[in-house]
Each structure stands twice: as structure tokens, then as C-alpha cells.
Amino acid sequence: MQRSEKKSILCPNCRKLINRDEPYCPYCGLSRPGSVWKKTTPSNLLHSPYDMIKIIIYVNVAYYVLALLLNPGALGLSANPLAFLSPSNNSLLLLGATGTIPIDKLHWWWTLLSASYLHGGLLHIAFNMIALKQLGPFVLREYGVNRFFVIYTITGIAGFYLSYLAGVPLTIGASASICGLIGATLYYGKSRGDIYGQAIYKQVMGWIVGLAIFGFMIPGINNWGHGGGIISGILLGFLENQMHRVLATICILLTAGVLLWAVLQSIYYSLT
Numbered sequence: 001m002q003r004s005e006k007k008s009i010l011c012p013n014c015r016k017l018i019n020r021d022e023p024y025c026p027y028c029g030l031s032r033p034g035s036v037w038k039k040t041t042p043s044n045l046l047h048s049p050y051d052m053i054k055i056i057i058y059v060n061v062a063y064y065v066l067a068l069l070l071n072p073g074a075l076g077l078s079a080n081p082l083a084f085l086s087p088s089n090n091s092l093l094l095l096g097a098t099g100t101i102p103i104d105k106l107h108w109w110w111t112l113l114s115a116s117y118l119h120g121g122l123l124h125i126a127f128n129m130i131a132l133k134q135l136g137p138f139v140l141r142e143y144g145v146n147r148f149f150v151i152y153t154i155t156g157i158a159g160f161y162l163s164y165l166a167g168v169p170l171t172i173g174a175s176a177s178i179c180g181l182i183g184a185t186l187y188y189g190k191s192r193g194d195i196y197g198q199a200i201y202k203q204v205m206g207w208i209v210g211l212a213i214f215g216f217m218i219p220g221i222n223n224w225g226h227g228g229g230i231i232s233g234i235l236l237g238f239l240e241n242q243m244h245r246v247l248a249t250i251c252i253l254l255t256a257g258v259l260l261w262a263v264l265q266s267i268y269y270s271l272t
Contacts, residue, residue, distance in 0.1 A: 011144075028144050049145045053136040056152070057129050059259065060174060063117045064125050066263065067091045070270050086121040092172055094266035096258070098160045099170040110258045112164070116156035117259060118172040128174040132181075139181045142188055143237075146248035148181075153251040155180020155232040162228030171222045176229035182207055183233020191237075 011018050011025045018025055067087035093102060096114025103109060119125035140148045159176025182204055189200030208230065215221040 049140050049148075050137060052140065052145055052149060053133060056136075056174075057132065060117050060119065060125060060129060063095060063259070064119050066266070067095055067118060070094065070266055084122050086124075087118075089170065091266070092118055092120070093170070094262075094269050096262040097170050097172045098164065099168050100164060101169050103164055110261065112157045112160045113153065113255060113258045114262045115160055115172045116153075116174050116177050119174070120172055124173060128178060131178050132174065135178065135181050135185065139184055143184065144244075147236075147244045149251055150244050150247045151180050151184050151233060151236045152177045153255060154236060155183065155229045158232035159222075159225035159228035163222050163224035166224040168222060168224060171225060173222070173225070175222070176225040179211070179226045179229030180233035180236070182211075183230040183235075184237035185233075186230070187234045187237030 007020045008017055009020045010016065011028060016025070016027045018027070064087070068085065068091075070091040071088040089097075095118055096102075096108070096111045097118055098108075098111035098115035102111045119128065136148070139151065143151065156174070156177035159179060160171065163171055163176075186201060186204040186208070189197045189202075189204060191197070192200070211226055212223075215223040215226060
């Protein structure tokens with residue numbers, strides 16, 4: 001009995017119970033899941049795979065509060081619920097809002113990543129974090145922690161890059177990354193093909209139609225970012241990339257570095 005327990009491990013990617021000597025994880029296809037070096041992957045640094053969602057939410061909330069504190073005298077206290085408790089554009093720009101202004105005038109390409117962690121108001125961040133909490137667990141379960149974070153990070157960058165090419169001057173929000181999760185879920189449902197997959201596919205298509213209607217009815221919505229996120233999410237869902245563990249580590253380190261740089265820069269410019 002003890003020998004059997006020693007040979008059973010949690011897959012470093014999908015966190016399902018498998019035999020340590022398996023050449024491939026039978027659930028997610030990870031090669032040599034029992035290798036020692038794979039114990040240091042991002043998924044193994046978490047107590048639970050779903051902690052990744054909590055961490056992303058906490059970082060978003062922290063950056064929203066910081067954006068408010070950087071310029072409290074310019075808080076948006078409008079009667080318009082969409083603009084209630086909105087940070088100033090200057091605060092958002094310093095913390096890494098993206099678009100043609102920061103990229104073309106300041107050459108801040110790193111803002112393509114940091115903008116996913118900034119929000120323009122209380123309802124803005126509330127809607128996005130609720131969507132992440134509802135959609136994230138499914139993507140985590142079907143794709144694993146590492147691929148989840150790769151999808152979340154790269155689709156956010158892709159969505160904002162497309163909106164930059166479209167000439168959007170200044171934009172923020174986690175919605176491009178969340179749309180990337182929607183795209184990956186759409187691909188999963190379509191590729192699975194059975195009754196369950198078709199049900200997922202139809203439900204996600206309903207979300208996309210709703211997003212499109214909402215985006216064209218409400219001014220200020222970055223439809224380019226949403227579209228870029230969905231398309232890149234579908235592509236990443238299609239790609240069975242065996243390098244996703246390495247990519248996940250790179251995405252985490254890159255995100256941490258960019259967000260730390262944004263904080264230090266915003267504090268420096270605020271004090272000078």
C-alpha cells in the first residue's frame with residue numbers, strides 16, 4: 001500500500017492523480033509528468049489550481065485601488081454608474097494603460113501586458129472579475145493551470161495589439177484576456193463534438209453574440225480588444241503546444257516584472 005502511494009502523484013499540469021512512471025499524462029498529455037524538474041512549474045507552486053484565479057483577481061483589485069490612490073483628487077464620482085469611482089487617465093497611463101498614445105508617443109510596448117490589470121471604474125472591474133470567476137474554473141479544469149495562464153496572458157496582449165493597430169488611443173481592462181478564455185472554451189466545445197461539447201459551444205456562442213451587441217450599444221467598449229482576444233483564444237486552444245509549461249513560467253515572470261515596473265514608474269512620476 002505504501003509503495004502504491006509513493007508512485008501516485010498529481011500531474012504538474014492538470015493536477016489529476018496519475019502514476020509517477022507514466023510516459024504521458026492520460027488526461028492532459030504532459031510528457032514525463034514524474035520528472036523532478038516539472039515539480040517547479042507554476043501549477044505546483046499553488047496549493048490548488050483555482051488559486052490562480054484568486055491571485056489574478058487580487059492583483060486586479062490591488063492595481064485598481066492603487067490607481068485611485070495615485071490621484072485621489074481626480075476620482076470619478078459621476079452619477080453615471082459606469083464612471084463611478086473611476087481613476088484618472090493620468091494614473092491609468094502611468095500604471096500601464098495601452099493604445100496608440102503610450103505606444104507611439106512613449107514607446108511603452110510593455111503596456112500591452114499591463115493594461116489587462118487596470119480598470120476604469122467600480123462596475124468595470126466588478127463585471128470583469130465576476131466573469132473571470134465564472135469562466136476561469138472551466139478553462140483551468142480542461143486546459144490545466146499552465147495553459148490557462150498562457151491563454152490569459154497572450155490573448156490579452158493579442159487583443160490589445162489588434163486594438164492598437166485599429167488606432168484605439170487609450171484602453172484598459174481584463175476583458176481581452178477573458179474573451180481569450182471564451183475563445184478557448186469555444187474551441188473546446190466545438191472540437192469535443194459530443195452532446196456536452198455542443199452544449200458548451202452553443203452557450204459560448206450566445207456569450208459572444210451578447211458581447212457583440214453590448215459592445216456596439218455601449219460607447220467606449222474596445223470591440224477590437226474583445227475580437228482579438230476571442231480569435232487568439234481559439235488559436236491557442238487549437239495549438240497543442242508541449243512548451244506551455246515553459247511559456248507559463250515566462251508569462252508569470254514577464255507579468256510580475258511589467259506590473260512591478262508600472263508601480264515603480266507611477267510612484268516616481270507622481271512624486272516628481
